[in-house]
Amino acid sequence: MSTARRGGRTRSPESHEAALAAAADLLEEQGYRAVTIEAIAARSGVAKSTLYRWWRSKPELVMEAYTRKVAERVAEPDTGGVEGDLAAFLAEVYRIAGYPDRVRALRGLMAEAQLDPEFLPAFREWVDGRRAIVVAMLERGIARGELRAEVDVEHAVDLVFGPFWYRLLVEHAPLDPADAPRHAAAILGGLRG
Amino acid sequence: MSTARRGGRTRSPESHEAALAAAADLLEEQGYRAVTIEAIAARSGVAKSTLYRWWRSKPELVMEAYTRKVAERVAEPDTGGVEGDLAAFLAEVYRIAGYPDRVRALRGLMAEAQLDPEFLPAFREWVDGRRAIVVAMLERGIARGELRAEVDVEHAVDLVFGPFWYRLLVEHAPLDPADAPRHAAAILGGLRG
Amino acid sequence: MSTARRGGRTRSPESHEAALAAAADLLEEQGYRAVTIEAIAARSGVAKSTLYRWWRSKPELVMEAYTRKVAERVAEPDTGGVEGDLAAFLAEVYRIAGYPDRVRALRGLMAEAQLDPEFLPAFREWVDGRRAIVVAMLERGIARGELRAEVDVEHAVDLVFGPFWYRLLVEHAPLDPADAPRHAAAILGGLRG
Amino acid sequence: MSTARRGGRTRSPESHEAALAAAADLLEEQGYRAVTIEAIAARSGVAKSTLYRWWRSKPELVMEAYTRKVAERVAEPDTGGVEGDLAAFLAEVYRIAGYPDRVRALRGLMAEAQLDPEFLPAFREWVDGRRAIVVAMLERGIARGELRAEVDVEHAVDLVFGPFWYRLLVEHAPLDPADAPRHAAAILGGLRG
DNA sequence: ACATAACCGAGACGGTACGTCAGGTCTTGAC
DNA sequence: GTCAAGACCTGACGTACCGTCTCGGTTATGT
Numbered sequence: 001m002s003t004a005r006r007g008g009r010t011r012s013p014e015s016h017e018a019a020l021a022a023a024a025d026l027l028e029e030q031g032y033r034a035v036t037i038e039a040i041a042a043r044s045g046v047a048k049s050t051l052y053r054w055w056r057s058k059p060e061l062v063m064e065a066y067t068r069k070v071a072e073r074v075a076e077p078d079t080g081g082v083e084g085d086l087a088a089f090l091a092e093v094y095r096i097a098g099y100p101d102r103v104r105a106l107r108g109l110m111a112e113a114q115l116d117p118e119f120l121p122a123f124r125e126w127v128d129g130r131r132a133i134v135v136a137m138l139e140r141g142i143a144r145g146e147l148r149a150e151v152d153v154e155h156a157v158d159l160v161f162g163p164f165w166y167r168l169l170v171e172h173a174p175l176d177p178a179d180a181p182r183h184a185a186a187i188l189g190g191l192r193g
Numbered sequence: 194m195s196t197a198r199r200g201g202r203t204r205s206p207e208s209h210e211a212a213l214a215a216a217a218d219l220l221e222e223q224g225y226r227a228v229t230i231e232a233i234a235a236r237s238g239v240a241k242s243t244l245y246r247w248w249r250s251k252p253e254l255v256m257e258a259y260t261r262k263v264a265e266r267v268a269e270p271d272t273g274g275v276e277g278d279l280a281a282f283l284a285e286v287y288r289i290a291g292y293p294d295r296v297r298a299l300r301g302l303m304a305e306a307q308l309d310p311e312f313l314p315a316f317r318e319w320v321d322g323r324r325a326i327v328v329a330m331l332e333r334g335i336a337r338g339e340l341r342a343e344v345d346v347e348h349a350v351d352l353v354f355g356p357f358w359y360r361l362l363v364e365h366a367p368l369d370p371a372d373a374p375r376h377a378a379a380i381l382g383g384l385r386g
Numbered sequence: 387m388s389t390a391r392r393g394g395r396t397r398s399p400e401s402h403e404a405a406l407a408a409a410a411d412l413l414e415e416q417g418y419r420a421v422t423i424e425a426i427a428a429r430s431g432v433a434k435s436t437l438y439r440w441w442r443s444k445p446e447l448v449m450e451a452y453t454r455k456v457a458e459r460v461a462e463p464d465t466g467g468v469e470g471d472l473a474a475f476l477a478e479v480y481r482i483a484g485y486p487d488r489v490r491a492l493r494g495l496m497a498e499a500q501l502d503p504e505f506l507p508a509f510r511e512w513v514d515g516r517r518a519i520v521v522a523m524l525e526r527g528i529a530r531g532e533l534r535a536e537v538d539v540e541h542a543v544d545l546v547f548g549p550f551w552y553r554l555l556v557e558h559a560p561l562d563p564a565d566a567p568r569h570a571a572a573i574l575g576g577l578r579g
Numbered sequence: 580m581s582t583a584r585r586g587g588r589t590r591s592p593e594s595h596e597a598a599l600a601a602a603a604d605l606l607e608e609q610g611y612r613a614v615t616i617e618a619i620a621a622r623s624g625v626a627k628s629t630l631y632r633w634w635r636s637k638p639e640l641v642m643e644a645y646t647r648k649v650a651e652r653v654a655e656p657d658t659g660g661v662e663g664d665l666a667a668f669l670a671e672v673y674r675i676a677g678y679p680d681r682v683r684a685l686r687g688l689m690a691e692a693q694l695d696p697e698f699l700p701a702f703r704e705w706v707d708g709r710r711a712i713v714v715a716m717l718e719r720g721i722a723r724g725e726l727r728a729e730v731d732v733e734h735a736v737d738l739v740f741g742p743f744w745y746r747l748l749v750e751h752a753p754l755d756p757a758d759a760p761r762h763a764a765a766i767l768g769g770l771r772g
Numbered sequence: 773a774c775a776t777a778a779c780c781g782a783g784a785c786g787g788t789a790c791g792t793c794a795g796g797t798c799t800t801g802a803c
Numbered sequence: 804g805t806c807a808a809g810a811c812c813t814g815a816c817g818t819a820c821c822g823t824c825t826c827g828g829t830t831a832t833g834t
Contacts, residue, residue, distance in 0.1 A: 159355070497692075
């Protein structure tokens with residue numbers, strides 16, 4: 001498609017950044033409930049109409065703010081063995097639970113994804129990016145013969161992320177990076193040849 | 194403060210039931226977004242002030258409506274072996290995914306639990322009731338020597354419910370009761386002696 | 387549930403009055419442009435939603451505020467003769483021009499009546515009430531034989547109010563109560579037997 | 580509209596005309612409310628910034644559009660006598676009322692003149708041009724001895740235009756060219772020697 | 773048996789946030 | 804050096820629900 005820009009003032013990077021920063025700050029400082037379009041506009045100095053020009057809805061703005069300002073890249077570990085890799089990955093993921101700000105942010109995004117059907121795809125896209133890391137990890141394990149070839153990779157990935165989200169959302173038990181090796185072992189125990 | 198009841202009209206069971214029924218209907222028919230106090234009042238004919246007299250907030254009303262009108266008892270299976278029990282339980286749980294109404298309801302409740310800190314306890318209480326079934330199941334397995342005694346039961350339960358919720362919330366893959374035996378095997382594979 | 391009933395908290399006279407007072411004040415102090423629903427809400431302490439409950443639109447609120455708080459009753463003069471009556475009436479009407487606040491108010495209302503078709507009827511109703519005074523005056527003159535019976539009363543009334551509004555709106559010339567007798571004479575000159 | 584032809588871009592009369600035409604069309608077709616700068620820009624293809632370069636505000640643009648595109652020259656009648664002249668003039672003026680488009684336009688301009696103090700002068704200038712016709716007419720009558728020399732010409736002109744505007748704005752009665760002679764007689768009745 | 777007080781409906785109230793729209797200013801790039 | 808395109812802030816609009824608060828009327832006790 002032609003991106004026929006035939007003139008016009010160019011988009012202000014300052015406004016764009018300020019909006020994302022304000023959204024990210026509100027998300028972390030006060031939780032998702034405090035993230036309103038009006039609050040983002042007030043805090044960033046960007047007009048509401050400008051926000052609506054660039055983001056179709058609040059959750060899309062917040063999702064972008066989260067991925068750009070809050071989420072850190074989770075490195076793809078490579079310890080030589082699948083159990084070590086998984087333990088390292090889980091430990092890194094569990095560490096998030098130590099930062100209440102980020103927990104609030106994640107929970108709010110998950111909630112919004114449930115309440116706003118139009119937001120779910122954007123959220124899922126991000127989730128899928130994270131899943132891909134684990135998929136690659138497990139397939140490496142299969143290739144190395146550490147795991148059975150018939151393993152249900154989708155369910156295996158769910159065994160990695162499912163408990164994480166479940167604890168995050170229900171808060172019935174803490175997430176401790178120290179538990180990562182045991183959890184990794186429990187997950188892989190059923191997947192070996 | 195004396196709370197001497199010296200007479201007075203008694204609580205109307207009709208209003209109570211009508212409110213719960215309206216909330217449940219709205220929850221299933223149109224999803225959580227459509228469940229507003231005003232809609233419940235309008236549909237049930239129960240006044241807003243009466244709703245607020247008996248429930249402190251919308252989510253508490255809806256949670257009660259869900260457990261009383263929507264959720265069916267999940268029978269505690271007993272097939273003689275832990276893997277059979279777990280497979281039967283998972284199959285029953287996964288069946289929920291075949292009813293979009295109930296899926297919408299569950300997702301909405303989970304979302305509200307994230308956004309409203311005062312609701313989380315009520316939601317968690319319900320969740321804990323469901324967890325207890327699996328806890329009992331696994332402990333029976335340990336007692337019978339099918340599982341190692343040192344098993345991290347909490348994490349094991351998370352391996353059961355985590356993937357369920359994760360798929361429900363993210364919708365990256367369907368939940369099929371036919372997968373239950375394989376999933377049960379994968380979960381228990383790492384917990385055996 | 388049961389049949390239709392009529393309960394409910396009664397309308398707050400304080401809010402009602404406060405809204406009208408705020409609207410009238412804004413109208414006089416700063417002119418019609420400053421009269422916004424938001425400003426009325428802010429100044430009166432009455433919620434916007436309450437304003438919209440009681441008045442369908444801003445102009446209707448302002449019209450009510452004007453008639454109740456600003457407009458003074460123009461006494462129906464009775465000097466015994468139609469020319470004296472008319473001169474007295476015109477003098478009183480022209481006096482309005484000496485109060486810039488009220489001029490601003492009148493002009494704003496007239497303008498809004500042009501721009502908002504739904505407001506015109508409310509405005510016209512008020513205008514008609516004022517016309518009736520002059521109609522009665524002229525008919526008394528006809529009854530007394532001071533004016534010809536075939537006089538076009540409608541146009542005669544227009545000769546009274548038309549120049550008033552015209553000067554008010556266009557501001558090409560001042561309105562001076564001292565001119566009233568001469569104007570009365572000019573108007574009646576063409577209406578006599 | 581088309582753009583520049585030769586090198587070294589010059590000011591575009593096409594844009595100018597297109598803007599006026601769009602404003603006039605909108606004014607007549609949909610009334611003053613529909614005449615927005617955005618609508619004029621969209622319909623004419625002239626950029627908002629270009630509009631603001633040539634006219635300081637919307638009403639000034641619209642006023643120019645009205646006088647150039649909508650208003651027809653009202654011929655200065657000369658029947659030999661002031662009453663005939665006035666009757667002819669009034670008939671022509673009243674005929675405007677038969678064209679709803681032009682009525683809408685006039686009412687909108689009058690309204691805007693009230694709400695926007697910066698526009699009033701431009702509007703008054705146009706009004707004064709029309710007044711001058713009647714002034715000349717009456718002064719001819721005085722010179723011919725048909726009217727008293729002491730006549731208050733300003734008020735006399737108001738007796739001509741006042742009722743016209745008053746009926747246009749309030750719409751309490753129709754304006755019919757057939758009434759022109761009677762109205763002329765009523766107006767002049769009080770001004771004769 | 774009847775007074776008392778809690779119950780219930782209706783709905784008005786002060787609020788918060790929504791998403792939209794037009795105004796008027798400013799910036800960029802094409803011609 | 805004009806002009807289109809259009810980004811930008813401002814400010815008001817009217818709507819939807821929220822949770823609280825009267826009202827007037829109703830009904831089941833406890834004395």
